[in-house]
Amino acid sequence: MSNGPITSTIHTMADVWEAYRDELDGVERQIRENLDSSVTLVNTVAAHILSSGGKRVRPLLLLLSARLCGYGGRDHHQLGSLIEFIHTATLLHDDVVDEADIRRGRRTARKVWGNQISILVGDYLYSKAMAQVVEFRSQGINEVLAEACTKMAEGEVLQLYYNGNPAMPEADYVKIVEHKTAGLIAAACRMGGIIAEAAEDKQEALFRFGQYLGIAFQVADDTLDYTANGERLGKTLGQDLRQGKATLPLLHLLQHCSEPDRRMITDRMETRTLSEADLDRILSLMAEFGSIIYAMDRARTYIAAAQHELELFEDSTARRALAVAADYMITRDR
């Protein structure tokens, strides 16, 4: 078993993908192999979303975490594919909840086959993943994964609870992000430690690494919704606001803008009516009060905390790759 390329070649995310391409191909093969339902439609719908160009960030983090702890086996192929199944199950349900028509440039499953099929195939992918996971006979893996799934659902409910309501404490925003996004990423990292039979302190460091990184990832993603750049030009900004979701830049703005502006924003969120002029006004207020800068600073702080967790581990190709991946989480354009 190769220990991967020499450290010096890992500088960018492209280097990481390149260095671990064979490993990730193993995950892809396993994903296809696991689509073996006797109900053909289940496989068709699942394949539609599973092959829609997801980056396999969670399987990559699982793999890198395992390698970081000296793991030389291949369990990460199957475990990575199961984490991707769970992630995909949440996307299927999220698209129904958000009434989304497009994901990654393709029609969503709910748009092609309807909400009902999307709900049920999501249930299938989740159950299938749990059924395959228990075959590893690892108490640690069972626990960390089931706990992550429970938290994901709680985070989604909390987000829905606050929908259309901008009076959300920032602490609850962080709780939503931590639950709905960071939990599964943290679980992926810890599972890498578990299959490598790493010591408890290393497993916990990997869990926190994933948690900080996951929070940063979601904060950056939420902020991108208010940030026009080359890639984004022509795309619709302010989608979260249109859907009634208050995210960090908006919460910051609401704490700093004038009362009339606060009332305008609150009204648009509650009534789901946002004109282009309203959005322009909000974007310029965010620039004036530094809301984007504030949110990205928060994301960077979480990434720094994640990087700090890696200090427990000796330098290696995997550690370098994890560090690069962490920075990538808040710089990539989605």
Add this chain to the structure above:
Amino acid sequence: MSNGPITSTIHTMADVWEAYRDELDGVERQIRENLDSSVTLVNTVAAHILSSGGKRVRPLLLLLSARLCGYGGRDHHQLGSLIEFIHTATLLHDDVVDEADIRRGRRTARKVWGNQISILVGDYLYSKAMAQVVEFRSQGINEVLAEACTKMAEGEVLQLYYNGNPAMPEADYVKIVEHKTAGLIAAACRMGGIIAEAAEDKQEALFRFGQYLGIAFQVADDTLDYTANGERLGKTLGQDLRQGKATLPLLHLLQHCSEPDRRMITDRMETRTLSEADLDRILSLMAEFGSIIYAMDRARTYIAAAQHELELFEDSTARRALAVAADYMITRDR
């Protein structure tokens, strides 16, 4: 630990409920205790459906199966509550899929809080159950439950696949029923055997007992949709047909009625237009061709097969109660 009341007192389902009331109260307490999400709305929605008068058939069968195998402990309180969580999760999703407004005489969660909340709280209950189940550290329980959940989702998808299409082979109807309904009941019975550390042949007999009983239960339920009786007078018959679901009595009728009648029924299913006159015609055709009798005969055959599985066990209060419960599955009015 009492072995329960003396055998001679168990003759009817009322006797069963009465004899095991304390045990089932333990399940109820555990259900309430498990509703401990830090997101209050999750508990509120879950409590709404969990306290809507469900009979706790699955916890009862788990308990009786355990007692049948000599179990004297109390793990069935928690396991019974978790099976009920999983069952409830499927009800929340089913109500969204079926666009149901009423369940057990109360407004459905989706009607009170919306489809989105129902989907997500369903996800929560399912994840929460799996998270609690792994705490039992029982490979057998993990496997049987995750497998049952996977099959449930597959059964639901298959049912949806055939929606509006009366050209469904009877074998696929049985597959749907076995997957969506019988799987979890079979799992409940086997789990009773597992916690009692029963021999493998006994666990398998309990699994088959539950499976036959579950199929019979659903066939009888589907048939009741075409059967008016005292309790049902004033209720709407033919709801499955209106929703595009072909069930056993209808499949039987379609194989035996004239071509014009077959075309009429097919058209009404495909177009979801069923007048009262159409329904009256269908009911009288079912009487003419014995479709109701055929379906109930099938249900009784499955119950007989279930009863046969109990012969592996010595006579006991629990065995008597299971036999009574099995007969009850196809005679009760829902």
